[in-house]
Amino acid sequence: MKLFASSSIALAALLQSSQVAAHTFIWGVFLNGVDQGSFRGIRTPAFNGAPPSGYNNSPVKNLTSIDMRCNVLGDFQNSHTIKVVPGDTLTFDWHHDYRTPADDVIDTSHHGPAMIYLSPDPPTENSFVKIWEKGLWDAGEMLKPGKWATTADIKANGGLMHMRVPEGLKAGFYLVRAELVGLHESDARFDQNPIRGAQFYPNCVQIEVTGDGTVELPEGVGFPGAYKYSDPGVHYDIYCSTKTKITAPCTLTYEIPGPTVWSGAYPDTTAVEVGPVSGATAKQPWSSWIIKSVVTSATYSGTKAFATATSVYTASWSSVYQTPTPAPMS
Numbered sequence: 001m002k003l004f005a006s007s008s009i010a011l012a013a014l015l016q017s018s019q020v021a022a023h024t025f026i027w028g029v030f031l032n033g034v035d036q037g038s039f040r041g042i043r044t045p046a047f048n049g050a051p052p053s054g055y056n057n058s059p060v061k062n063l064t065s066i067d068m069r070c071n072v073l074g075d076f077q078n079s080h081t082i083k084v085v086p087g088d089t090l091t092f093d094w095h096h097d098y099r100t101p102a103d104d105v106i107d108t109s110h111h112g113p114a115m116i117y118l119s120p121d122p123p124t125e126n127s128f129v130k131i132w133e134k135g136l137w138d139a140g141e142m143l144k145p146g147k148w149a150t151t152a153d154i155k156a157n158g159g160l161m162h163m164r165v166p167e168g169l170k171a172g173f174y175l176v177r178a179e180l181v182g183l184h185e186s187d188a189r190f191d192q193n194p195i196r197g198a199q200f201y202p203n204c205v206q207i208e209v210t211g212d213g214t215v216e217l218p219e220g221v222g223f224p225g226a227y228k229y230s231d232p233g234v235h236y237d238i239y240c241s242t243k244t245k246i247t248a249p250c251t252l253t254y255e256i257p258g259p260t261v262w263s264g265a266y267p268d269t270t271a272v273e274v275g276p277v278s279g280a281t282a283k284q285p286w287s288s289w290i291i292k293s294v295v296t297s298a299t300y301s302g303t304k305a306f307a308t309a310t311s312v313y314t315a316s317w318s319s320v321y322q323t324p325t326p327a328p329m330s
């Protein structure tokens with residue numbers, strides 16, 4: 001990361017652009033129902049803005065950006081890795097503002113699919129294997145948006161998303177890439193209209209599989225690369241069934257983006273009951289944040305942040321597994 005001298009002009013721009021709404025990310029991981037602790041094992045996306053108006057984990061919309069892989073600062077490891085064995089259930093706890101039952105998880109309008117991929121850590125150009133997906137499961141009736149994984153499942157279940165570690169999976173370090181997609185503006189394509197387009201919320205979790213399994217993941221897809229702006233599941237009018245005057249082709253079926261689910265994955269993911277949350281349930285001031293590839297470091301007086309330095313961020317993914325070092329903003 002190259003350090004740049006702090007510029008007051010750049011800083012003013014940063015503070016102004018931090019006024020957008022916060023979105024959703026994984027706050028904790030339960031292993032067989034037991035919480036591993038808030039933010040432990042998770043490559044939490046940089047909260048894109050200065051507190052108190054910050055914490056803006058904006059969606060990734062640029063399909064060719066490296067941020068599609070594990071979100072903003074996704075190359076920075078978490079210092080903790082969650083140890084699992086094949087067959088274990090991991091439950092991801094998605095939240096918006098608080099890690100509590102009162103939190104709204106994700107905005108009501110953010111209907112869309114949810115997917116989970118698994119890759120060896122570090123990933124390669126084609127190492128992400130889809131192990132679970134859910135999209136539109138009840139188209140409902142005309143004039144209603146239908147029932148979607150993000151809103152009618154994960155939001156309705158208090159933010160919980162479950163996956164199982166594939167049977168017989170070979171020991172090693174892996175990254176889980178869990179993803180929610182908001183389709184409320186996906187009738188437009190981001191490459192044609194950058195203020196709109198499908199909204200992707202990828203989050204990566206570091207796991208270490210132990211045991212004597214022999215199953216290797218097959219070839220998968222790459223992030224970025226797996227999705228195209230023209231994919232029917234990326235350019236999709238979620239509201240067309242609610243329009244009385246149809247101006248574009250309108251379907252009540254939905255094709256989830258990306259590859260099909262790997263046959264080695266568990267066909268069904270059973271919800272497990274989760275125990276109490278351990279760790280922070282509210283946002284805490286971060287020592288750095290990032291907006292449009294600029295990292296700002298700050299000190300605090302109460303909740304007021306004072307920027308001390310800025311630097312330009314360029315993702316740098318190692319090609320070999322590295323023992324975790326903490327992210328710069330934790």
Ligand SMILES: *[C@@H]1O[C@H](CO)[C@@H](O)[C@H](O)[C@H]1NC(C)=O
Pocket residue numbers: 062063064065066194
């Ligand atoms: C999308 O990301 C690519 C790769 O980082 C970049 O070259 C391009 O300028 C970005 N497009 C927009 C509209 O931000």
